[in-house]
Amino acid sequence: METRDDIEKEVDKTLTAMKNINAVDIPSSYVEKTMQRMGSVKPAYNAGRYAVLKVAAVIILICINAYTISRLVESPAQQPEVQTKASIDDLVSDYQVTDISSTDWLNNKTNQNEQP
């Protein structure tokens, strides 16, 4: 069994263990590897510039979306009305109908089809 003195000796030896550590030489490729790692780092100003560009792109997209949404909100009923009107006008001009209530144009079409 260890005595208190033995333990004290071990503690003292352990506390001075660091003084006996030799300096270790760096690996042969250390400097080159470090320089390569430095070279692979992008310059800081580029990172900053890219960040500004990203933010600007996001702001532009948000503005475009906001403008589009505001235009849609401003006149939601006008757009379909114009389309409907245009399509009825087109129909009238296509079938050469002046009076919608008349059905003569239908008979004319049928007669034209019956002729050989």
Added chain:
Amino acid sequence: MPEEIDIEALKAKDQIAFRQLVIAYSKDIFNLCLGIIPNIEDAEDISQEAFVKAYNSIDSFREGSHIKTWLYRIAINLCYDHLKFTRRKKRYAILQPLFNREDEPIEIPSNFQHPGIVLENKEHAKVLYAALESLPENQHTAFLLYEMQGMNYKQIAETMTVSVSSVEALLFRARASLRKKLHKYYSEHASFKK
């Protein structure tokens, strides 16, 4: 050699100046990292990372300061970040900050690999490294810089940006804490006698 380092050239990100810086301080920084993290691959990686960080943040270096002290500070911070990261990976690591780390038992690291330690001294060094890991960071750093790097109180104070009297207090507390831990460890591990 350190006087040859051209700070203006470093601030201009001159590759030749940075190569000179790496050549001048690589051994010191590598051995410092090896002192905190006794694993040759990790120490190499972290010491290189310290130079890369110095390259990126050279603009924050204040003229009149010592470049070596500044590099030491970067390397020490990176080493402790690494130690925190490896501790977090351990089981129940999330609960560890709730308890006083100084009361933790000494746990010998499995990946201990320090080529500067002579064989006859290896067992003692292993135990000391394990005991040091459980000390608070500032005590650990002060002890390493004094005992291993051979710095005086003033140099340690500059590196750690504290007063000389704080360094004295840190070293006193570190030694007292280590002695207590080691005493407990050797009392429990009766097989140390050769």
